[in-house]
Amino acid sequence: MKPRDDFEICIVGGGATGWAAALAAAEAGRTTAIIAPPATFPIGRTAALFAGSIELLEQFGAMPDLVSAAAPLQAMRLIDDTGRLIRAPEVTFYAGEIGLNVFGYNIPNRRLVEALSERARNSRYITIFEDTASELSFQPDCVHITTGRGTLLKSDLVVGADGARSLVRDKTGIAVRRWRYAQSALVTTLSVTQPHHSVSTEFHTDRGPFTLVPMQGNNVSLVWVERPREASLLCEIPEEEFARRAERSAHSLLGAMQVTSPRVSYPLSAGLADRFASGRALLIGEAAHIFPPIGAQGLNLGLRDVEALKTVLSLNRNRLDEGTATEFHRLRQIDVRSRTLAVDLLNRSLLTGLLPVQALRAIALSAAGGFAPFRRFLMQQGLAKTFQGL
Ligand SMILES: Cc1cc2nc3c(=O)[nH]c(=O)nc-3n(C[C@H](O)[C@H](O)[C@H](O)COP(=O)(O)OP(=O)(O)OC[C@H]3O[C@@H](n4cnc5c(N)ncnc54)[C@H](O)[C@@H]3O)c2cc1C
Incomplete structure (x- = not known):
């Protein structure tokens, strides 16, 4: 089948990270496709978004x-x-x-996705396919994506924003480690x-x-x-x-x-992909990292993936290729892995019966309560785009 359209970037998934990624790609002047089935939202679900995420939403005009x-x-x-x-x-x-x-x-969550998708609908760079991706095939110089309704798209890069059970991740052969609490x-x-x-x-x-x-x-x-x-x-x-x-x-x-x-x-439960990119595919949001709802990290991290996407798109001014994906993987390593570890440790430190661990937690929080510079350091780390060191 002949591809219906030729894009520089194809985003798979219409959650908050997918629409944000489409806007980031459009902002960089890239011809963008987004394959997004009609969204469903659990009633009343919200996300606490920190300063960096809000800045990004402001840049998108949302x-x-x-x-x-x-x-x-x-x-x-x-x-x-x-x-x-x-x-x-x-x-x-x-x-x-x-x-x-x-x-x-x-x-x-509903308002967030509606606001982002509304901006995307008004962008001349973005073509929306209200569909699901059902097949991906990696060619030497592009990716072919087939939708559930049989449309074939051709793209230089594909971005998997298709959630915890990501098809893009599976088709790219990136392994994911999942664990339960x-x-x-x-x-x-x-x-x-x-x-x-x-x-x-x-x-x-x-x-x-x-x-x-x-x-x-x-x-x-x-x-x-x-x-x-x-x-x-x-x-x-x-x-x-x-x-x-x-x-x-x-x-x-x-x-x-x-x-x-x-x-x-x-x-x-939680999960972490072995890599955040491979070949001409990138993973963002829950396709790359699944967080338990502790410490409001999940979507904040997903939106930082989008920021990294913006950065690599501005570095690679001409044709997008494997190098773009590799650079994205490099940029996201420390932030995603350190936050995954921090949330895991925080949760386990509450559950443990081990007195030394309980004592350490108490000492750290006492220091935060009584010593303003340490408290400020913790707040800055919490909001930072990646660990900034002492
Ligand atoms: C109870 C709870 C509270 C939370 N609170 C916070 C919080 O306060 N702060 C925070 O930062 N994070 C929070 N999170 C995490 C946050 O909700 C997630 O990180 C975020 O929703 C993930 O967005 P996403 O776009 O990556 O994935 P999703 O929202 O899962 O979107 C994926 C989209 O891809 C689509 N899709 C799937 N397969 C395909 C396909 N083959 N083709 C096309 N589309 C496809 C799906 O239909 C879906 O629309 C919370 C999570 C939970 C469970």
């Missing part, structure tokens, strides 16, 4: 569409609720301490009677974090990490009882609570 739905995050409070002998003191990180008004914004994350949204003051609060329990992230008005999104059986039970009990239990776990910090969206429980 923020004006999002301000009416975005909730600012001005402070982050960590509370040790393990009830253990060795406990860390409470620590609050304020954005103002590092010269920022906000760390970022909590944004509903003996935990589940229960997710829902709540209305509360006390103002959250734009403070995100994370209670660290010995089963995992219980996190309340501000939404607009007196609303919060809840990510409650629990043992799988307990999480299933929490999904099944009547809403009123659930709300009472959530209030108890939050020590009534935000007053009485009411459930405002369906409760969904996800088995906690």
Whole structure:
């Protein structure tokens, strides 16, 4: 079959990272195809996006569409609720301490994807195929992508933004390491009677974090990490009882609570691709790295993949080729691997019964609470595009 169209970049996947990648490619003046089936969104799901991600959304001109739905995050409070002998003191990180008004914004996933796809629809460089990719074949000088409806596209590069079960990753032959935790994350949204003051609060329990992230008005999104059986039970009990239990776990910090969206429980897992590029294929977002919903890292990292894509597109001014993909892989190594390790260690440090590990955690958080330069260092690392060193 003769290819229907010839593109410089073809993005597979229409989640937030896919649309952002399409906009980045268009911004670099590249002829871009995006293969994106109609999106579906879990009701009430939000993502806390930090300063770097917000900057990127501003560059794409998407923020004006999002301000009416975005909730600012001005402070982050960590509370040790393990009830253990060795406990860390409470620590609050304020954005103002590092010269920022906000760390970022909590944004509903649906609004984010709608805002990005709307921008893409208005770009003359982007052709949208509302379809799925079903086959990829790597030629010496290009990639052929066949869609579910039988359209054949030809592209210099293909970007896999097709999520955790990425077809692009599989067809490229990049292995992925997956691991599971003996935990589940229960997710829902709540209305509360006390103002959250734009403070995100994370209670660290010995089963995992219980996190309340501000939404607009007196609303919060809840990510409650629990043992799988307990999480299933929490999904099944009547809403009123659930709300009472959530209030108890939050020590009534935000007053009485009411459930405002369906409760969904996800088995906690993570994953990491062996490489982030191979041949003429690049992987971004969950096609490259799957994070448990702890520490709000997943999409922030996915949007940093998009920034790296922007960088390599500006370096390779002429024809895009394997060199572009190799450079992308090199740029993403340290950031993705260090964050994967950090989130894994943070989660495991809560679960462990080992006293030395508990003591180390307590010492680190005490230092953060009592020593402002260390606290500022941690905040800067948290927001940095990659680990910056001491
Ligand atoms: C409960 C929860 C809370 C979270 N909170 C945060 C947070 O606060 N901050 C944060 O940064 N991250 C958070 N995350 C992570 C974040 O949601 C993900 O990192 C992000 O949604 C991944 O986006 P993506 O575009 O890579 O993948 P996806 O959103 O999975 O999109 C992939 C897209 O590809 C499409 N697709 C699949 N196969 C094909 C194909 N063959 N052809 C074409 N298209 C295809 C799919 O239909 C889908 O639309 C959270 C995750 C969870 C589960």
